[in-house]
Amino acid sequence: MKYAASHDALIVAAATPDPTRSSPGREPEPPRDYWPASAPGVLSVIDMDARGTRPDGAPATRGADLAAPGDGVVGVGPRGTGHFIGSGASFAAAYAAGTAALVRSAHPELSAAQTAQRLTRTAYPADVPRLDPYAAVTSVPDPVGRTEAVRDDSVVMPPGNGSGGATRRAVWIAVGGGSLALLVAWAALVAPRGRARGWRPAGRRPVAGTTGD
Structure with a gap:
């Protein structure tokens, strides 16, 4: 030493x-x-x-x-x-x-x-x-x-690497992911109807032609 x-x-x-390990009762x-x-x-x-x-x-x-x-x-x-x-x-x-x-x-x-x-x-x-x-x-x-x-x-953690920054990034990722999911769902719903109408605007019907006497 x-x-x-x-x-x-x-x-x-x-x-x-x-x-x-000591014996039971031992002081x-x-x-x-x-x-x-x-x-x-x-x-x-x-x-x-x-x-x-x-x-x-x-x-x-x-x-x-x-x-x-x-x-x-x-x-x-x-x-x-x-x-x-x-x-x-x-x-x-x-x-x-x-x-x-x-x-x-x-x-x-x-x-x-x-x-x-x-x-x-x-x-x-x-x-x-x-x-x-x-x-x-x-x-x-x-x-x-x-x-x-x-x-x-x-x-000390540098700015942007703390828990607050991580939380903000997580929120933006969640918002972006949710928006993308809604866009995909909307496209899956609208695309079949659009194809059925020949991609014409909704509410308009084709008009048959007429001929004079």
């Missing part, structure tokens, strides 16, 4: 082990610190479920820097085909590590410590801040130097 820190690498670690273990998450300079991450709370049976810890999805995570299997579903803080740490990689790719000027600070400052407020990957990548610092969850102009 000292070698990684000396090369400005951000170390992300699961704050707790992944849950294991949960008291909160404790785990290595290497508790080491100085390490970004420790705990798992949370879809409700934003710790999953049932998750090991307890005395503290963590960040929370990320870690319950029922679906991914590729370790071998063969199909998918793998797992739960635990190690999955949450993988989410945080991936987000950190995106942040350092978008902002290469940030140090490892600044990247960790950005992840926690742009997270959703909670007892343990909840990871927000989009805000971590796109937020911009204010003049005081704090990182605020303000979206960068570089990710």
Whole structure:
């Protein structure tokens, strides 16, 4: 870890082990610190479920820097085909590590410590801040130097590509399609009658010629 820190690498670690099957009636273990998450300079991450709370049976810890999805995570299997579903803080740490990689790719000027600070400052407020990957990548610092969850102009959709433009295009396409359908129906109704009349205007009948005595 000292070698990684000396090369400005951000170390992300699961704050707790992944849950294991416990015997019925067994008392949960008291909160404790785990290595290497508790080491100085390490970004420790705990798992949370879809409700934003710790999953049932998750090991307890005395503290963590960040929370990320870690319950029922679906991914590729370790071998063969199909998918793998797992739960635990190690999955949450993988989410945080991936987000950190995106942040350092978008902002290469940030140090490892600044990247960790950005992840926690742009997270959703909670007892343990909840990871927000989009805000971590796109937020911009204010003049005081704090990182605020303000979206960068570089990710704003250009005019004409938003949902309003898409809606207008969809309406015009629907109107055009409906008009074309009505035109086809009208032609199918009128064409046979026109052929029967020899394409003469409606309401006029041919007049037979007369001869004088």
